Amino acid sequence: MSRQPMILDGNKVAVVIKEQLKKRVEQLAKSSIVPCLATVLVGNDPASETYVRMKSNACNKLGIDSRRIYLDKQTTTEQLVLAIQQLNADPQVHGILLQHPVPSHIDERAAFEAISIEKDVDGVTTTGFAQLAFGFGRFPCCTPAAILAILDAYGLPIEGKHAVVIGRSPILGKPVSQMLLNRNATVTVCHSKTNALPTIVRLADIVVAAVGKPNFVQGDWIKPGAVILDAGYNPGNIGDVDFAACFNQASAITPVPAGVGPVTIATLLKHTVDAAFYANGLE
Amino acid sequence: MSRQPMILDGNKVAVVIKEQLKKRVEQLAKSSIVPCLATVLVGNDPASETYVRMKSNACNKLGIDSRRIYLDKQTTTEQLVLAIQQLNADPQVHGILLQHPVPSHIDERAAFEAISIEKDVDGVTTTGFAQLAFGFGRFPCCTPAAILAILDAYGLPIEGKHAVVIGRSPILGKPVSQMLLNRNATVTVCHSKTNALPTIVRLADIVVAAVGKPNFVQGDWIKPGAVILDAGYNPGNIGDVDFAACFNQASAITPVPAGVGPVTIATLLKHTVDAAFYANGLE
Structure with a gap:
């Protein structure tokens, strides 16, 4: 082919998503709701730390709260599940992201499954996957x-x-x-x-x-x-x-x-905002 | 190809599965446990009635209890879900099969989801599907x-x-x-x-x-x-x-x-017997 291919610019797509999100965050603010994403990081893998920081920064730029939970690399599956359950129970948290990979001694599947479906903004639970597969999932x-x-x-x-x-x-x-x-x-x-x-x-x-x-x-x-x-x-x-x-x-x-x-991060923010709407019975 | 193809004989495969099952049913009998499959049929579609009867007969031949629940074709989703929940709660029932298709006014997905994962011997719940997709499902x-x-x-x-x-x-x-x-x-x-x-x-x-x-x-x-x-x-x-x-x-x-x-029916029986083992903490 002599024709130049189209470069699919993720930054451009992300900007459009974020512009729409901005309005929706403002709409929530009128009801004094601040969407909040909690990110859980186990261990101190530098690449994972960078990702978590990037997501956090992206949240902050849009007026989305971000909570970062850093757990020691020795954390057990049980401790991690407990930390996730506390976030499930916290009405101020709308989305939960477990940064993966987790250290190998942790049962990652058990940790993913601990995330309540309403806050599973990255679609990592089995329920989230099956809902997506059957075409009615909220957060793919x-x-x-x-x-x-x-x-x-x-x-x-x-x-x-x-x-x-x-x-x-x-x-x-x-x-x-x-x-x-x-x-x-x-x-x-x-x-x-x-x-x-x-x-x-x-x-x-x-x-x-x-x-x-x-x-x-x-x-x-x-x-x-x-x-x-x-x-x-x-x-x-x-x-x-x-x-x-x-x-x-x-x-x-x-x-x-x-x-x-960049579109992945924008999607994560969108899901968090959507989750805040749903959690408050809006829309 | 001049060579004759192999005919994959489902009856033969089913016989082998059923022979193994027979021994497992006898094993359960030593603990006075009779595996039981409950089949729920809504309406009176003749083909569905035939399938239900076939499954029931197959159960009986192996010493597996079968319970047939016939619901009127006017049954609502709520009534169907309630009937399924009663079977979930019944310790004598190990597997639940909702014969489909159900009448069009019923929310089939809601009915499927009502089946508890431990008794979902036909793998119709979203959880069952996702566990299968991720490779750790009990009952595909x-x-x-x-x-x-x-x-x-x-x-x-x-x-x-x-x-x-x-x-x-x-x-x-x-x-x-x-x-x-x-x-x-x-x-x-x-x-x-x-x-x-x-x-x-x-x-x-x-x-x-x-x-x-x-x-x-x-x-x-x-x-x-x-x-x-x-x-x-x-x-x-x-x-x-x-x-x-x-x-x-x-x-x-x-x-x-x-x-x-025939292998599908044998598999259903196998899952029911497996469910009876699990429900009783055996194996």
Whole structure:
């Protein structure tokens, strides 16, 4: 293809979401409600600390309260569950985010499940996942929701398209495949045991890379004109897609950084504000 | 292919499962426990009545109690939920099956959700689905579980194969695709909005037909040597696969009847017996 592909600018999409949010935060303020996101971080992984700080800053800029709960890396599953239950019980907290990964001695699934469905703004509970899969979920996982928001913002059709999702994690590959399916895409999920991965990716009108391996997706895997969404965020701000190699094949592509990432954060804020509305019986 | 395909005999697979179950039922009897499946039927659809009777007979033959709850077709969602809650509370009932479809005025999802997870032997609750999707479910939906049981009984590999599932219902297409994915198949889910369906089915090493349209899958859609599982059960005992047309293309195929159907019932019985073990703190 000689035509230049469209760069799907996540910052632009995020700005639009945040502008709408600003008005909704002001609306809540009239009822003296301040939406609040609680982020729980176990241990002191520097990358996780950075993410938590970024989310916190993003909250503050929009007038959303953020509460950061730092727990020692020795924290047990029971202690973590207890901390989450206290946040469940706190009427001032509207959304709860458990920063993952948690240290390996913790039962991450048990910790996720402790988050009440009303405050599960990142859609990590089994109930949240199933509601999403069955098409009636309130808060889908933020990264999958961000991927769909980008497609929608750029008017890229989903229905009838063949989407190939690379990765099957419970918070990314699995939910995004369900969301694309519910939007009437034909969806193929690939993973580490997939044979002839390039051949399968080459079928895709929409490629979602969610595998967590830097520059994994190669240019000759891409059908000319495909739309590429790169949900990878590997150390050094490197995506899962070899951007330079895939650029000329695609009709549209998200960069890393400034692609899916900022929309994920905006989605998290949106869910927190939505949760504040619901919790107060508004809308 | 000139070689004859293997007929995947569901009756044979079911017999093996039931023989194992017999021993487990006897084991329970030593503790004076009789496993019990409660089936709830709303309205008097003759086909549904037949299914309920078949399940009941299958229970009785194995020494499993069956309780049939017939509710008037005018039953409200609230009344149905109440009936289910009474079965939840009854310690003598180990499994609850709501025969579907229910009359259209009933909120089927609300009724399904009323079934407690411990007794959800057909995996119809959102929690049951999500646990299955995340790979730790106790009772996957019976038809999807039957499909995997047939593949396993005949030693047909799943890992690394490309499975194409036609259909995306919450109790069939969606759960079977998650189960195949968790067994390391590459999985494509197709449906009514899929473009070029024959081309996509032709990619499949394993075809799962779960679309509910008689003789829908055609012979020239099948890659030579593919394994075909027909979960369709349309009026007149007709599957979703045009058996005569697909037979010579496949390396293995389930007939209808006597394919997925009997294994589904055996799986339901197995889950009921398992539930009786769990409920009594055994195993």
